[in-house]
Amino acid sequence: MAYNDNIIKSLRRGFEAYEDLFTNCALVFAYNGTGKTRLSYDFAHYGRKEDSTQHTLYYNAYTEDLFTWDNDLENNTEHHLLINQNSSLIQGLAGYNFTDKLRKYLQVFTDIDFDFHYGEEAPDLPDYVVFSKNVKSKIKLNGEWQEIDDVVENIKISRGEERLFVWCFFRCILDQVIGGNDAYKDIEYIYIDDPMSSLDDNNVIAFAEQLYSVIRQQLKQEVDAQRAGKEKFRRIKFVVSSHHALFFHTMLHGLIGDRRLGRYYLSRDKQKGRLVLKKMDDNTPFYYNVAMMSEIKHAIESDKLYTFHFTVLRSVMEKIKEFFGHRDFAVILKGIKYKGQTYDQTAFTEDELTEFYSRVVNVLTHQGSMFSPSLMNEDNKELATSIFNHLVEKYQFVLPDLTDFHSEAWIANHPNE
Numbered sequence: 001m002a003y004n005d006n007i008i009k010s011l012r013r014g015f016e017a018y019e020d021l022f023t024n025c026a027l028v029f030a031y032n033g034t035g036k037t038r039l040s041y042d043f044a045h046y047g048r049k050e051d052s053t054q055h056t057l058y059y060n061a062y063t064e065d066l067f068t069w070d071n072d073l074e075n076n077t078e079h080h081l082l083i084n085q086n087s088s089l090i091q092g093l094a095g096y097n098f099t100d101k102l103r104k105y106l107q108v109f110t111d112i113d114f115d116f117h118y119g120e121e122a123p124d125l126p127d128y129v130v131f132s133k134n135v136k137s138k139i140k141l142n143g144e145w146q147e148i149d150d151v152v153e154n155i156k157i158s159r160g161e162e163r164l165f166v167w168c169f170f171r172c173i174l175d176q177v178i179g180g181n182d183a184y185k186d187i188e189y190i191y192i193d194d195p196m197s198s199l200d201d202n203n204v205i206a207f208a209e210q211l212y213s214v215i216r217q218q219l220k221q222e223v224d225a226q227r228a229g230k231e232k233f234r235r236i237k238f239v240v241s242s243h244h245a246l247f248f249h250t251m252l253h254g255l256i257g258d259r260r261l262g263r264y265y266l267s268r269d270k271q272k273g274r275l276v277l278k279k280m281d282d283n284t285p286f287y288y289n290v291a292m293m294s295e296i297k298h299a300i301e302s303d304k305l306y307t308f309h310f311t312v313l314r315s316v317m318e319k320i321k322e323f324f325g326h327r328d329f330a331v332i333l334k335g336i337k338y339k340g341q342t343y344d345q346t347a348f349t350e351d352e353l354t355e356f357y358s359r360v361v362n363v364l365t366h367q368g369s370m371f372s373p374s375l376m377n378e379d380n381k382e383l384a385t386s387i388f389n390h391l392v393e394k395y396q397f398v399l400p401d402l403t404d405f406h407s408e409a410w411i412a413n414h415p416n417e
Helices: 005-017 035-047 099-107 159-179 201-227 245-255 288-301 309-324 328-334 350-367 379-397 408-412
Strands: 025-029 056-059 066-072 082-083 112-118 126-141 144-152 190-192 239-241 262-267 274-279
Touching: 005 025, 005 035, 005 159, 005 245, 005 274, 025 274, 035 056, 035 239, 056 159, 066 159, 066 262, 099 159, 126 159, 126 262, 144 190, 144 350, 159 201, 159 379, 201 245, 239 245, 262 408, 288 309, 288 379, 309 328, 309 350, 309 379, 328 350
Parallel strands: 025 239, 025 262, 056 190, 190 239
Antiparallel strands: 066 082, 082 126, 112 126, 126 144, 262 274
16 A cells, blocks of 8 residues: 555545535645645555556646756856646647736736747747846936836746746646646646745735635536536546645635535654544634644643654744734743742742743754654753643633544544544
């Protein structure tokens, strides 16, 4: 059995559970480093035999690797983003004019422009793209400085702009899939993995709105076909995974209208090195902070606090700090107890106790890695537990039990449950 087969089976069963209600999207929330990209790759290749048709179209790190830079290192003047024409993902666009749509999608996010270059070997497909940008320049005319519109050609765009361009390119492919392009007629699933790196919050929201609009468009086609009495029509199911809280919530609220949405929490059992998947009910919070705090709660209760949990606590505190507009997280620790005692019961002043725990977080944050975890010593466990209890009490966290899932071994032995 392949590494992620049982997780994939669980996700697929989620689409089958409510067939008549057209569940067509699964949102999967997971931390970075959990294994989302590997899961998306395994999902796309699940059950495929050699030379069989592709059942899943995926957007992930592998998709982004189809676009690579030729930076003209010798002259540093001609910057081209090369397009891998050998990919079946891209070959389906051959002969279609998608430039105007791509430009329309891209203008939502950025003011960069682009031009495709077509070669002789595959004249129906672009082999690379060059970018440009409109800028304001000043020139001196008749002794006076005047502002004019100018174009800067062959620019090297930022990593965030590059990802947005690749996404908009992929969005054009989605249009072809949903529109019935024969090149994609065998696609049953579309898997989009963690596309949010290098994007600011405004672009995150716009990105999510574009994506859930596509999903709702496909759903509408399916509902209309059912209402028209068609016995057979094409269903396309979406899986979207992300660690990004804002993106996740925007997607969630864009699709939450009925039971067409499956919601999952993906984590890794660090003892066994395996992924575990929990299906969330309608009342389970999806806040990133809540999920992280729930994991720490379980670690405390099971006496398995690892050094990296200080990094997790730091992440929660940084987000609380940003939400309330504070310059640093020391103010968040104001009022914390030392070994269960308030500052007036200790030799500390309130400010001294706050400063002590701030130093603890700053120092111990850098001493643990999620990829080579080690258990905390007893003193550090006590410090981490004090910080956790303080945050829960001060900010009134309501923490669901995110450990109530079954292992892959359990799923394998209970295939019908």
